[in-house]
Amino acid sequence: MNPVLAAAVAGCLATGPMTAVMSGLFRRLPAGERHPLPPRLVTERLLGPLGLLDGVPEDRRADAALAAHYAYGALTGAGYPLAARVLGGPPVVAGAAYGVAVWAASYLGWIPATGTLTPATRHSRRRNAMMIAAHLVWGGATAALAQTLCARPSGFGAPHGATAPVSPALPEIPEPEAVRMRAW
Structure with a gap:
């Protein structure tokens, strides 16, 4: 699979474990810091x-x-x-380093530059730690999944019988108990 396409698919899939981590850590924040998560606000x-949300009910x-x-x-x-x-x-x-770079570019860069949210420097340490942890998970999972998606067994799409390295098995990722929280 094309590496950019594989990484895009991986980034989408890695958003699942990232969301589970973010949601789990969100529940541990003090009540005063449990305002809606950035994806909802952004x-x-x-x-x-x-006008793209006009008429969209709250639950949607x-x-x-x-x-x-x-x-x-x-x-x-x-x-x-x-x-x-x-x-x-x-x-x-x-991948983990890339995840932190995405966090920095987003929460210290384009998001505050567009006036969408205040910069991360004005958020609590706990809230920033939650977001950085979630992005570490996203980046690591994106890298592992992209590597797996790019690996092709011999004779299955590999040119002229070439083999691609087989990636190690991915760790078991527990199913989140509730990805869709009120905070979203």
Whole structure:
């Protein structure tokens, strides 16, 4: 599979474990820090003024935020192959570093620059730790999944009988008890 396409698919899929981590850590925040998670706020603040959420009931806005979150995971995942070349090292480590870079570019860069949210420097340490942990998971999972998707067994799409390295088995990822939370 094309590395950019594989990384986009991987980024979308890796948004699942990222969301589970974010949701789990969200529940551990003090009550005063449990305001809506960034995917919900960003979706409403970017799509709302365009009228794209007009008439969308409150319970469906959570679905829109989740869909936008997965789409952004795919979009940013597509950039992983370039980042991996620059970062070097084992894929999961490069992926985790890329995840933190995506967090920084988003929460210290384009999101506050567009006036969508305040910069991460104005958020609590616990909330930033939650978001960074979620992005570490996303980046590591994106790298592992992209590597797996790019691996092709001999004779199955590999040119002239060439073989691609077989990636190690992915760790078991527990199913989140409730990905769709009120915070979304």
